[in-house]
Structures are given as structure tokens and as C-alpha cells.
Amino acid sequence: MSFDIIAEPMVRAPKDAKPRRGRGFSLDELAQAELTIKDARQIGLMVDIRRKRTYPENVEALKQYLKDLENIVAALEEEVVPTVKKEDAVSELSSLRAVKKEEADLLASAGILTFEDLAYCEIDKISKKTGIDEDRLTAMVKAALKKV
Numbered sequence: 001m002s003f004d005i006i007a008e009p010m011v012r013a014p015k016d017a018k019p020r021r022g023r024g025f026s027l028d029e030l031a032q033a034e035l036t037i038k039d040a041r042q043i044g045l046m047v048d049i050r051r052k053r054t055y056p057e058n059v060e061a062l063k064q065y066l067k068d069l070e071n072i073v074a075a076l077e078e079e080v081v082p083t084v085k086k087e088d089a090v091s092e093l094s095s096l097r098a099v100k101k102e103e104a105d106l107l108a109s110a111g112i113l114t115f116e117d118l119a120y121c122e123i124d125k126i127s128k129k130t131g132i133d134e135d136r137l138t139a140m141v142k143a144a145l146k147k148v
Contacts, residue, residue, distance in 0.1 A: 006044060007065035009058050011051070024048030025058055033062035043069065089113035098143035106130040107140075119144035 009022035009029070024046035030037065032054065037047050045062075086108045093104035093112070110129040112118050119141060127134045 005065075005068070007061045009046070009048070009061075010055065011053070012055075022048065022051070022058075024051070025062065026051035026054055028052075028054040029058045029062060032059045033066065035062065035066075084113045086113075093118065096140065096143045096147065098140045103130075103132055103136075103140070106132060115144045115147045119148045 007025075009025045010019045011022035012019055025040065025048065027037070027047070027049060030040050030047065035045075037049075040047050045065075089108040089112075090101070090104045092114065093099050093107055094101045096115075099107070099118075107118065107126070107130060110126055112121055112126065121137075121141065123134055123137045123141060126132070127137055130137075
């Protein structure tokens with residue numbers, strides 16, 4: 001899923017009131033949309049601190065943009081959550097010759113559920129969590145890398 005739409009501020013020309021694209025949202029527009037300058041910039045919005053006018057269209061565009069972002073984040077969270085049971089993880093990890101069943105149980109309780117998790121784990125942190133020697137974990141990682 002990609003997010004290609006970004007909220008753009010619209011301003012009106014002083015002479016003929018024709019709408020054109022602005023340089024950024026005003027501080028009042030951000031305040032009405034319940035955003036701070038820092039939050040707006042973090043989500044990729046342009047802020048023009050010199051602008052004094054507030055246009056209701058810009059406030060509505062900001063509110064709609066925030067709703068769209070929330071929907072996209074919720075959709076991404078639903079996609080990312082894989083459900084792997086601990087028993088399945090233990091059997092998968094113990095299928096490697098380098099991993100014993102007891103070690104696979106320790107790895108699963110430390111959050112290592114797949115070959116990919118084992119292959120790209122931080123050996124020193126996992127060693128501290130599980131109590132498995134770093135040299136032993138290195139051998140397991142090498143075996144998992146061959147499977148991945």
C-alpha cells in the first residue's frame with residue numbers, strides 16, 4: 001500500500017482571489033486541525049509561519065489528511081501482525097541441526113520465531129536473554145542463514 005497523496009495548502013491571490021498553491025499551512029490552520037508545528041513537519045506537511053490567514057478549506061484538508069493517515073496506519077498494522085504459535089516456532093527452529101529442542105524453546109520465548117528472525121538477530125542481546133553462549137548462537141545463525 002502506498003500513500004501518494006499529501007495535503008497541500010491553498011491560498012488566494014490578493015488581486016483577483018484566484019486560488020493557488022501555498023508554501024505551507026499557517027499556524028492557525030494547524031491549531032484548528034489540532035496539530036503542532038513539530039507534528040506537522042514529522043508527517044511531511046509544510047508549515048509557513050509567516051502566513052496569517054486561515055482558510056477553512058485548508059483546515060478541512062488537514063483533518064482529512066489525518067484521517068487518511070490513521071486509516072493507512074491501521075491497515076498496515078493489520079497486515080504486519082503474523083501469528084506464529086510458540087509450538088510451531090519451536091518445531092521449526094529445532095528442525096535445524098544446529099539447534100537443540102531446549103535451545104529452540106529458549107529462542108522462541110525470547111521472540112525468535114522463524115528462521116529469518118534467527119538469521120538476522122543480534123547475537124549478544126539474544127545471548128543475554130536466553131543464556132545461550134554467543135559461539136553457540138553464532139553457529140545457529142549460520143545454519144539459519146543457509147535456510148534463508
